Structures are given as structure tokens and as C-alpha cells.
Amino acid sequence: MVQRKLAQGSQALGNVFERLSTGQRINRAADDAAGLAVAADLSSRATIFRRGSLNISDAVSMLSIKDGALEQVGVMLTRMQELAQQAANGSLGAGQRQSLDREFAALNDEILRITSSTKFNDRQLFAGAQSVSTPSTFSTGFSIGDTVTSSNGQFVLARDAANARIYDMESGTIRTFSFGANPENVILDDSGNVIFQEAGSAFFGDDRLRRYNFEAEELTTLTNEANPDTLKNFSISADGSTLAFTSSTNYTDGGTIDSASGTGGVRLYVMDLASGVIRTSGEEVTAGADIAISADGSKVALESSQIGGDSFAQTEIISASFSSNGISNFQRRTNSGAGDLVLHSINNNGELILESSRDLTGENAAGSSQFFRVTSDNSTTQLTQFDGNFTFNGTVVDARGSAIYLISRDDLIGENSAGRNQLFSIDLISGETKQLTNYSDTQVITSPVLASISGDGRFISTRGAAQELNYFNISPATENVDFEVGMGSLGGISATLESIRTSLSGLGTLIISSEDSARFALNVLGNNLDSLNTVRGRIGASLSRLSTAQSLLDSQSLEIEAAARRVRDADIASESAELVRIGIQQSAAAAVLAQANQQPALVLELLGTSGPQN
Numbered sequence: 001m002v003q004r005k006l007a008q009g010s011q012a013l014g015n016v017f018e019r020l021s022t023g024q025r026i027n028r029a030a031d032d033a034a035g036l037a038v039a040a041d042l043s044s045r046a047t048i049f050r051r052g053s054l055n056i057s058d059a060v061s062m063l064s065i066k067d068g069a070l071e072q073v074g075v076m077l078t079r080m081q082e083l084a085q086q087a088a089n090g091s092l093g094a095g096q097r098q099s100l101d102r103e104f105a106a107l108n109d110e111i112l113r114i115t116s117s118t119k120f121n122d123r124q125l126f127a128g129a130q131s132v133s134t135p136s137t138f139s140t141g142f143s144i145g146d147t148v149t150s151s152n153g154q155f156v157l158a159r160d161a162a163n164a165r166i167y168d169m170e171s172g173t174i175r176t177f178s179f180g181a182n183p184e185n186v187i188l189d190d191s192g193n194v195i196f197q198e199a200g201s202a203f204f205g206d207d208r209l210r211r212y213n214f215e216a217e218e219l220t221t222l223t224n225e226a227n228p229d230t231l232k233n234f235s236i237s238a239d240g241s242t243l244a245f246t247s248s249t250n251y252t253d254g255g256t257i258d259s260a261s262g263t264g265g266v267r268l269y270v271m272d273l274a275s276g277v278i279r280t281s282g283e284e285v286t287a288g289a290d291i292a293i294s295a296d297g298s299k300v301a302l303e304s305s306q307i308g309g310d311s312f313a314q315t316e317i318i319s320a321s322f323s324s325n326g327i328s329n330f331q332r333r334t335n336s337g338a339g340d341l342v343l344h345s346i347n348n349n350g351e352l353i354l355e356s357s358r359d360l361t362g363e364n365a366a367g368s369s370q371f372f373r374v375t376s377d378n379s380t381t382q383l384t385q386f387d388g389n390f391t392f393n394g395t396v397v398d399a400r401g402s403a404i405y406l407i408s409r410d411d412l413i414g415e416n417s418a419g420r421n422q423l424f425s426i427d428l429i430s431g432e433t434k435q436l437t438n439y440s441d442t443q444v445i446t447s448p449v450l451a452s453i454s455g456d457g458r459f460i461s462t463r464g465a466a467q468e469l470n471y472f473n474i475s476p477a478t479e480n481v482d483f484e485v486g487m488g489s490l491g492g493i494s495a496t497l498e499s500i501r502t503s504l505s506g507l508g509t510l511i512i513s514s515e516d517s518a519r520f521a522l523n524v525l526g527n528n529l530d531s532l533n534t535v536r537g538r539i540g541a542s543l544s545r546l547s548t549a550q551s552l553l554d555s556q557s558l559e560i561e562a563a564a565r566r567v568r569d570a571d572i573a574s575e576s577a578e579l580v581r582i583g584i585q586q587s588a589a590a591a592v593l594a595q596a597n598q599q600p601a602l603v604l605e606l607l608g609t610s611g612p613q614n
Contacts, residue, residue, distance in 0.1 A: 035567050042564035049557035052485040056493075056550040059483040060543060062120040063495060067539045069118045069125070073500075074532050076107045080510075081525040083107075087518035094324065094513070098348070101296055101513045104521075105348060105400055109429060112402055112507060115500035116430045128476030128499025135444075135462075135470035140165050144450070144463040148188045151238055151399060151455030151509045152524075155192040155214070158461075158469040159183075166192055166214060169459075169471060175214055185233065189240050190509075190520065191215075195222070197234060209234060209245065222271070224249055224260040232266055233302075235291040236273075238399040238455070238509065239517035242297025242322065243271040246289060251278045253326060270300060270322045274514075281320065281327040283308035289315075294348045295399040296513030298322055301346040307332060317343055317352060317374070333374050336360060347401035348513075350376040353383075353428070355392065371404060371426060383428060386412060393448030398455045398508030402428050405436075405457035407448035421445035423474060425457050437474055444470075455509040458501060475502040485549050493549055495542040503535050504528045 086092070087100045115126040140158050148157040156167045161182040166175045175192070183196040192214030209223040222243065234245035248266050252259035256276045265284035268291075271277070286304040293300050301319040305312045307330055314336060321329045333352060334341060342355040352374040357367045361382045364370050369390055371383040383404075390410040397404050404426040409419050415435045416422050421444070423436045436457065437444075445451050450463040460472045476499035482492040501507065505524060512518040 039564045039567040042560050042567065046557045046561040046564060049486065049553045049560065053550050053553045053557065055483055056485055056546050056553065058121075059493070059495065060546050060550075062123075062125070063539050063543055063546070065118065065120050066125045066497070067536060067543070069114050070532060070536050070539070073111050073114060073504075074529065074536070076111055077504075077525055077529050077532060080104055080107050081522060081529065084510075084512045084518045084522040084525060087512035088515055088522060090515060097513045097518070098296055098298060101348065101511055104510075104512050108400055108507060108510065109402055111500075111504075112427070113429050116427055116432070125497055126500040127479070128497065128502055129479035135464075135472045136169070137464065138165075138167060138469040138471070140467075140469055143467050144469060146186065147450060147452045147461040147463060147469060148186050149452040149454045149459060149461045150188045150190050150192065152190045152506060153454030153456065153459035154190065155188055156452075156459075156461045156469065156471055157186065157188045157194060158463075159186065164194065165469075166194065167469070167471070168192060168214075175217060177212055177217070177219070187234070187236055189236060190238070191240065191516070193240075195234070195236055195243070209243075222257065222273075223247065224251070224257045232287050233289060233291050235293045237293045237297035237513075238295040239297065239511045239514040241273060241514040241517070242293060243273055244291050244293045244297075244300045244302075244322075245269055245271070246285060246287070246291065246302065248287070251280060253278070253280050253282065268300065268302060268320065268327070270297075270327060272297075272324070277324075279322065279326045281330050283330055285318070286315070290343050292343050292346045292352075294346050294350075295511040296348050298348060298513075299346045299350050300327075301333070301343055301352055303341065303343050315341060317341060317354060319346060319350060319352070321350075333378055334360075334380070344371075344395055344404070345397035345401055347399075351401055353397045353401055353404065355395070357389070373428070383431065384426060384433065388412075394451050394453050396453050396455055396457075398457070399511055400508045402508045403457060404428065405453045405455075407445060407451055407453070407460075409448070421448050421451070423453065423457070423460060436476075444472075456501070456505065456507055458505070475499065478502065483546070485546075485553060493542070493545060495546075496538055498535055503531045 083100045083104045087097045118125045142160040142163050144158045145160045154168060154170050156169065158165050159179070162179050164177055164179060166188070179196060179198065181198055183198055186194060186196040188194055194212040196210055198208045198210060208221055210219060211222055212219050232246040234243060236243050246266050246268050248263045250261050250264050251269050252261070255278060257278065266287045267280050267282060268285055269278050269280045284306065285302060286306055289302040289304045291300065291302045298321060299319060300322055301317055303315050304318050305315050307318055312332070316332055316336060317334045318330065318332050320327045336356065336358050340356050340358055343352065344355060345353045354372050354374065355369060356372060357369045359365055359367065360372055360380050363382045366387070368386050368388060369392060370386060373381045373383055388410060390408055390412060392406040392408050395404065395406040406424055407421055408424060409416070409421045411417055411419070412424055413433055413435055415438070418440065420439050422439060424433060425436055426433050439445065445460070445462050446465055447463070452461050453459070458473065458475045460474055462470045464470045479497045480494050481497055482494050484492055505528065510521040510524060512521050
């Protein structure tokens with residue numbers, strides 16, 4: 001009996017020592033199965049809540065980084081607004097505005113750089129979510145042969161051989177007019193004005209260049225009326241101040257459209273639209289050459305196989321500078337040794353963007369269509385590394401030369417295996433090529449030739465399958481990000497990651513090199529600042545909510561963990577008392593057992609003492 005009690009005491013003493021050494025009342029399921037289940041569930045919840053708190057810390061870091069970037073964008077937008085306000089002042093000349101515009105352009109490029117490079121854990125914070133908008137659809141009443149979209153996306157022109165309709169997408173205003181005959185080329189500026197070239201019609205005469213004023217609904221002639229004008233090509237600067245064209249009509253340098261004397265070789269002419277003054281270098285160029293003009297009208301480039309009497313073996317790109325003093329720096333900018341050069345743009349710094357399948361830099365031995373930049377010192381850089389013979393259509397370069405937008409049905413980056421017509425962008429600051437749309441319907445963009453893109457890549461106009469005009473806003477949608485902060489379906493907090501292209505309009509297209517363009521930029525920048533403040537307000541609200549949630553999670557995790565400890569942990573005072581109690585019992589049992597073990601020896605001793613004597 002004593003031995004059994006001593007064994008039980010030893011086991012109980014071992015259990016007490018175990019609880020005291022671990023500090024836990026429940027060390028195995030046998031100790032308290034129900035208590036173990038409760039404690040494990042509580043500890044799991046506390047762990048989840050601690051992880052949720054860390055998730056919130058990550059979310060706060062991410063949103064704080066985005067808010068910090070937007071703060072800097074706001075500072076730059078404010079400075080751009082100040083520059084636009086200064087440029088809109090009538091006391092400034094063209095030279096002063098161009099100086100202001102250079103800083104304006106640098107700030108624009110920095111905004112684009114910040115918003116394309118701001119990341120958290122390799123996640124783009126300003127990309128937004130790819131979206132496919134439902135188009136605005138308009139019936140024109142005629143079979144659409146072409147669409148033209150203004151650089152800012154506000155105006156869209158749809159036309160057939162002789163008629164046109166211009167849609168103001170902001171006000172809903174529609175203007176209708178007749179060309180009189182099928183024009184060879186049509187340009188739509190950011191005020192909704194149309195400049196077009198008539199192709200020798202009886203209505204207008206021979207190759208006249210016309211301008212239709214959207215607001216005044218007035219049609220005027222921009223080239224000479226008296227002399228037959230074999231106009232070849234033309235382009236207007238993004239600020240609407242300058243027109244460049246090639247013509248065989250002999251215009252007097254420093255004169256107006258009325259200062260013309262017959263015809264001769266094709267020459268480049270540049271017209272200040274405000275004064276009507278025309279300047280020319282007098283050197284002949286190739287007929288039919290494509291022309292590009294910089295946003296501020298100070299630089300002109302064209303495709304030509306000659307400058308004056310200097311002929312080239314192939315078509316090359318030449319450029320010139322324009323000012324009130326005339327045209328200067330007429331020079332050859334490329335030396336391809338072969339043709340296949342497509343001029344897309346020239347920026348205010350004289351940098352060219354062109355397309356070619358030639359190996360201009362030693363990086364295109366396969367002869368794929370690539371985009372190239374030619375700097376003002378004529379060094380050439382290959383901007384893309386496409387590994388297929390792709391076809392690009394509807395290509396536009398924004399006014400700043402910071403991005404290219406194009407339509408292609410080729411699989412440029414591995415996201416268009418079905419071969420649908422999609423919109424792509426090439427960021428010339430970061431070098432990244434993106435597929436901006438993911439259309440699966442072949443009827444969305446029926447033909448890239450019959451589609452036009454705004455200068456900031458936010459809008460596409462297309463001819464629909466039923467001869468209607470479709471107008472798509474393809475700005476990336478707001479992306480909702482869920483931060484997991486608790487357990488189950490109710491454990492998430494959402495925040496928005498908006499694309500900068502959605503929040504800010506006109507990036508890459510705004511200019512301040514003329515009074516009108518500066519006033520237009522001033523209005524757009526004011527709206528952009530309002531949009532930016534709205535975005536930052538939403539970020540601030542999300543940060544406030546996350547902060548509240550984190551405080552609650554921290555409190556809950558502490559309380560739940562305390563509850564788990566109350567179930568699981570040992571009562572040290574009680575266990576210490578139990579240790580003393582069992583120790584005393586063990587000592588007593590050991591003493592009794594010792595006494596019991598001494599009894600046989602005592603008996604033997606007694607027997608030995610009282611035995612027979614010899």
C-alpha cells in the first residue's frame with residue numbers, strides 16, 4: 001500500500017515539475033482535451049491577428065509610398081500651372097514661351113518617370129487595371145471612310161469622301177460640314193478645328209489647304225488662291241501656332257499666302273498661323289514627303305531624297321529649325337544607305353522618332369520593324385527589340401516624344417496570341433512596351449487603318465462593323481487592392497490603386513509655347529490638380545481606416561492571447577503549493593516505508609538475542 005502511494009506521489013510530483021518547468025497547465029491532450037482545443041483555437045486567432053497587423057503595416061507602407069509620390073507630382077503640377085499662367089501672358093514673345101515650355105516639358109517627363117517607376121514589392125502603384133470600356137456609338141448618316149482623333153481626345157472626326165462630322169466628346173456638340181470633294185489628308189487639332197487638303201476639286205480649285213473653325217463654323221483657305229497650288233503634304237504643331245507644308249507654289253520668304261509667283265520645285269514652307277507669315281529656305285525637297293513638326297513649331301522634319309541640289313541614293317530624314325527670322329539648320333539627320341524610313345515625330349529638342357526594318361544601329365540584323373530615336377547630335381538609338389516582323393498601324397507619338405501608341409494584331413509581348421487588333425504603348429522614358437487592351441472580339445477594332453488614337457493614348461476612335469463611329473476610353477480602370485487583416489470573408493480592407501493616365505489627362509501632350517495652348521494647359525492642369533487631390537484624399541481615408549484597424553487588431557491579439565494563456569498556462573502559486581504538499585507526502589511515505597523495511601530486522605534481532613545459551 002505504501003509503495004503504491006509512493007509511486008502515485010512520484011507520478012504526481014513529475015506532473016507538477018513538468019507544469020512548473022513549461023509554465024503550462026496543458027502539455028498534452030490527456031491533460032485537458034477540451035481546454036487544449038479552446039487554447040489552440042484562441043492562439044491561432046491571435047497569430048492570424050498579429051499577421052493581419054503586419055499586413056496592415058505593409059499596406060500602410062505601400063499607400064504611403066504612393067501618397068509621397070503623388071505629393072511630388074502635385075508639387076510639379078503646381079509648378080507647371082504656374083509656368084502655364086506665365087506663358088499665357090500676352091507680354092511674352094515666342095522665345096520666352098519656348099524657354100518656359102522646356103521646363104514644362106522636363107516636369108512632364110519627370111511625372112511620367114515617377115509614375116512608371118514607383119513600385120512596392122515589384123508591384124506597379126500607378127498602373128491601374130486593364131479595362132475594356134463600352135464604346136460611345138454614333139450614327140453618322142454616311143459610310144465612314146476614316147476617323148481622326150484630336151491629340152487630347154476631346155474631338156473626333158468621322159468622314160466619307162465629301163462629308164464630315166466632328167464630335168465634341170465633352171460637351172456633346174456636333175458640327176457637320178462638307179469637304180466638297182475627297183480630301184487627301186485631314187488633321188484635327190485640340191480645339192476641334194480641321195485642316196485638310198483638297199485634291200484638285202472643282203469646288204475648291206487645285207490642292208488648296210483649308211481650315212474649318214469648329215466654334216465659328218467657318219471655312220477659310222490657308223494657301224494661295226491665285227496660283228494653282230500642287231500641295232504635297234502638311235502638318236500642324238500641337239500648340240496650333242505653326243503650319244508646315246511642302247508645295248510647288250513659289251511663296252515669298254517672309255510674305256503671306258498672297259505673296260506667290262507661279263510654280264517651281266517643291267519646297268518646304270512654314271507658316272505662323274497667327275500672323276500668316278510664311279518662311280522658306282528656298283531649297284528643294286522631294287515631292288510627297290511626310291512632314292512632322294514639333295509641339296511648339298520650332299522644329300520641322302520630313303522624308304526626302306534631296307536638300308536643294310544635294311540628292312541622296314535613298315529617302316532620308318532631314319530637319320530644320322523655324323523662328324520668326326526664318327528657316328535654318330537644314331540638314332540630313334539619317335544615313336541609312338537604304339530606304340524604309342518612316343518618320344513619326346520630332347520634338348522641341350529636335351529629337352526624331354522613326355520606324356524602320358533596317359539595321360540602323362547594328363542591333364536589328366533580323367530586319368524586324370523597330371522604332372528608333374535620333375538625337376539632336378544625330379546619334380541613333382534602337383528603342384525596341386521586337387523579334388518578329390510585326391506590322392504597326394495608326395501610330396502616334398505624343399507631343400513630348402515620351403510615348404508611342406500604335407495598333408497591331410501581332411503578338412508583340414506575348415499577350416495577343418489570338419491575333420486581335422489591340423492598342424499598345426511604348427514608354428520612351430522607361431523603355432517598357434505594354435498591351436493596353438485585351439479585346440477578344442474581332443469587331444471592336446475592325447481595321448487598324450480605320451482607327452485613330454489620341455496623343456496621350458487614352459482614347460481610340462474606330463469605324464464600327466455597321467458603319468457607326470465607336471469612341472473608346474481605354475484608360476486603365478481603378479484597381480481595387482484587398483489587404484487581408486483578419487479571418488474569413490469580413491477580414492479584408494480595400495484600397496484603390498488608380499492609374500496616373502486615368503487621373504491626369506494630357507500627360508505628354510500639354511504644351512505652353514503659344515498663348516492658346518498655355519490657356520488650354522492651364523485649364524487641364526487645374527482639373528488635374530483637383531483629380532490628384534481627390535486621389536490623395538482617398539489614399540488618406542484608406543490610411544486612416546488601416547490605422548484604426550491596426551489598433552483594433554493589436555488590442556484583439558493581446559486579449560485573445562491572454563485568454564489562451566488563462567486556459568493553457570499553469571497557476572504557479574497553486575503548483576508550488578502542490579509541489580510542497582506532494583513533497584511532504586512523499587517524505588512521509590518514504591519514512592513509513594523505511595520503518596516497514598526495518599521490522600524484519602528487529603524480529604531477527606530479538607530472535608537472536610533470546611536463543612539457547614551454550
